[in-house]
Amino acid sequence: MKVPIRSLTALGVALAAILPGTASAQSYQxxxxxxxxxxGGWPASAPCAHARAVFIQRITPxxxxxxxxxxxxPMGVAFDGSAPLSNMERLYDITFKAEPTISVPDPTGPLVPVQADERADVDISGDEFDFVRSIRVYHIQFSQRQNRxxxxxxxxxxRLGSYGTQGDYHWARSSVAQVPxxxxxxxxxxxxxxxxxxxxxDWRDHAGNYGFEEVRY
Structure with a gap:
């Protein structure tokens, strides 16, 4: 079924209505x-619960x-040759018509903050994708004590991990003073x-709602 999603303003409503009955947690990218x-603000559904679990798992050392x-x-491809699709329509088709690709952290490896120069395969520089650039990852390593x-x-x-204009991801020095x-x-x-x-x-969804998670180790 083709579900038109013309803007991210409509995306949250579409997700809430569509996701609970469309796919199992093993049938999407x-x-x-x-x-x-x-x-869409992580609407309640099996696919979104699984997606959020992977999102958090990746920041778990x-x-x-x-x-x-x-x-x-792969937002730059579509699954049929019919009328041209918007980026979000292509994204919906890819999500629910392809097999998942899941990156699972290796618990035996060293603590390595991963850089990624790869980027989205379509232009995401518009305001509708600001929620991607809102994601911030703080790797906090702080101690203090008073000596004799x-x-x-x-x-x-x-250190702070953040996303560039086209979804590329980089780490930079930060401080506990910058931690939310x-x-x-x-x-x-x-x-x-x-x-x-x-x-x-932490992050903000397309409507500007704030969310966060923290993993101690």
């Missing part, structure tokens, strides 16, 4: 599903992967003793 479900790997979702001389010894190796307050990161006054490691991801 997982990154296309992440893209659709994230845009080790390694720390881009939670959305948009280059794995009263000096405050701090170590802050926090939604994180459980302790923020004691003075030089209170802290040892904290986690991966925190």
């Amino acid at each position: 997982v990154d296309c599903a992440i893209l659709l479900c994230l845009a 080790w390694p720390i992967e881009p939670p959305l790997q948009i280059w794995r979702c 001389d009263g000096d405050c010894i701090r170590s802050d190796n926090t 307050t939604a994180s459980d990161l302790p923020r004691p006054g003075g030089c209170g003793s802290v040892s904290y490691r986690s991966v925190f991801v």
Whole structure:
């Protein structure tokens, strides 16, 4: 069944109405599903529950992967030769007519924040895809303590993973001062003793609603 989705404004309603009965959790491209479900605010459905689980699994060490790997979702192709489809119509067809491609972290490997120069195979620079660029991944590695001389010894190796204009993903140096307050990161006054490691991801859906998850390790 072809379901027209002309804009991301209509996407959330379409997802809520369509996803619960269209496909099992094993019958779609997982990154296309992440893209659709994230845009729609993760509506309740088996496909979106699975997509969100993979999204979070990827930031669970080790390694720390881009939670959305948009280059794995072939939006530039369609499954039929009929009238030209919009990007979102193609995305819907790909999501529910293809087999999944799932990246599973290797628990035996070292902690490696993964870079990715790959990008979406269509132009996603428009405002309707701002929700992709809203995704931020903070790898928090912070500790502080006071030594016998009263000096405050701090170590802050926090890094930020973010998405570029076309969905490419890169890491940059950051700090705990930049970590959103939604994180459980302790923020004691003075030089209170802290040892904290986690991966925190947040995002906004196409309607601007805020969401986040955090994984301690």
